Amino acid sequence: MARDLLYYFLILIFGIPMHECVAVLRDGRCVIEEPCFDLSVMANSARLVSKDVIAADGEKILLRHSSFDKIRKKKNLHGCVLQKILDLFQEVLDKTNGTYVHKNEEINHHTELIHIMDQLRNCVYKKKDRCKKLYKMSEITTTSSPMILEEKMNPNQLAVLQLQKLKSASERVSDVHIQEKVMDELKTLHLYMQGKGFRKNTND
Structure with missing residues (x-):
């Protein structure tokens, strides 16, 4: 207790800015919280593994960023959707692992990305009941109903x-064209991870 009081006293006297400590004070010490996962690591590996492919139908699997921004602002929605995104991308990475030509002989970035997918799952907020309801809703909702502009x-x-x-792509995951789409969109996947459904710090 005395150490805590001393710490705050020093802050008041010497003007040590509180924001230098990421809001965690333990035993009078400022403990810096580590990010749950550094997405720049994923982005760098994905850049080396991804392919530049223009889909024949012009259709992408992941929504436009302007649309996805609405999802990422909702913690439960974002977390549930991220789980399914990771399922698809990891499955494609698994299927294409043997066909990957290494650009760097020392590091297999393809295999590294497969492991990264598992680490990312640990950073996604999970509420099984909420996700089950959302997944069920996606199965019973038909796109043939009165169309609403995205x-x-x-x-x-x-x-x-x-x-x-995502489900449509998963059902055709053995199709080379679907695999190429996923490998193309892999380079922007880290941008979709950012949002309320992705834990920023290990203690979140």
Whole structure:
């Protein structure tokens, strides 16, 4: 207790800025919280592994960033959608692992990315009951109902749309064209991880 008081006294006297400590004070010591996962590591590996492919139908598996932004602001929606995104990308990485030509002989970035997917799962907020309801909703909702422009959709509708696109891709995951799409979109995957459904720090 005395050490804690001394710490705050020093802050007041010498003007030590509180923001230098990431809001964690343990035993009078400022403990810096580590990020749950450094997404720049993933981005660098993905850049070396991904392919530049223009889909024949012009259709992407992941929603446009402007649409996905609505999902990432909702913790439960973002977390549930991220789990399915990781499922698809890891499955494709597993299937294409043997066909990858290494650009760096010392490091197999393809295999590294497969391991990274597992680490990312640990940083995704999980609420099984919430996710089950959302997944069920995506299965019973049909896109043949009165069409709503993507720009007009609310976060829940966009989450359902994204899940349907992921499911469609998963059902055709052995198709080379689907695999190429996933490998192409791999280089921007780290941008989709950012949001309320992804834990920033290990203690979140």
